[in-house]
Amino acid sequence: MKHEVDLKKNGKLGKDFILRELAAKGHCLIENIDLEKVRPLLKELGELFIQEAGQEHLVEYNAGYEEFRYSKSMNEIGPHSEYPYYDIPPKIQVLYAIKPSDCEGGQTYTCHTERFIKNLSQGELEMLSSIQIDFKANTDLQNAPIRHKAFPVLTQSTNGSYIFRFSHNLFYYGDVNANIHSEKKGDFLKSIKNQDFQLFVKKFLDYFEKNKQVWSIPKKGLLLWNNHKVVHARASYNDSTRKLLRFLLT
């Protein structure tokens, strides 16, 4: 069920609280924290993952990205996990709101995949663990894709943990960082010649839509989630002053 999260419910600030919340719910919101306190707090939680732009990635509108479903545009970005083309994608994703959008849009959506996976049949689990998807990302958004590697959607380990990789952009626009005018819309998904996989993608998108949590991260708010188990997305917006800082932790 889609619902607005009660942002008034503040949590205690601290590593243990965050880890408990992440284990129980997959996400955690810390309100009203100064940026100077964010970096030391994150260091307690894990190693900073080096993103394309370095340890911190500014999520804000930049001219030149209007055509892309990408963090530096104002376009919608469909459900996805971060860095799916890495052997081990960053485990925790973090967004800090320096300046939330003043318009209606720009919400972050998150959806835990655990219940979805639990309800899959053995056949579906085997399919998701075996079909290799070439997760490719055009990271400079102008030239040919420069990052790609094949993984199944679901990688399970013997201790019960798992990594769920997903990219609406890839399946429908042919690239993790997709061009909105991609003439090959849907071709990538069709190229995976397995009808059950195509049904799975539609089934998961439907699940995401019905179960997503909607976050309007307040100014100085810090939203964290488990990037191995929680899929996220972003609503479009039109306030070019919106500014978030993204950190990723291994």
Ligand SMILES: [Fe+2]
């Ligand atoms: Fe993202």
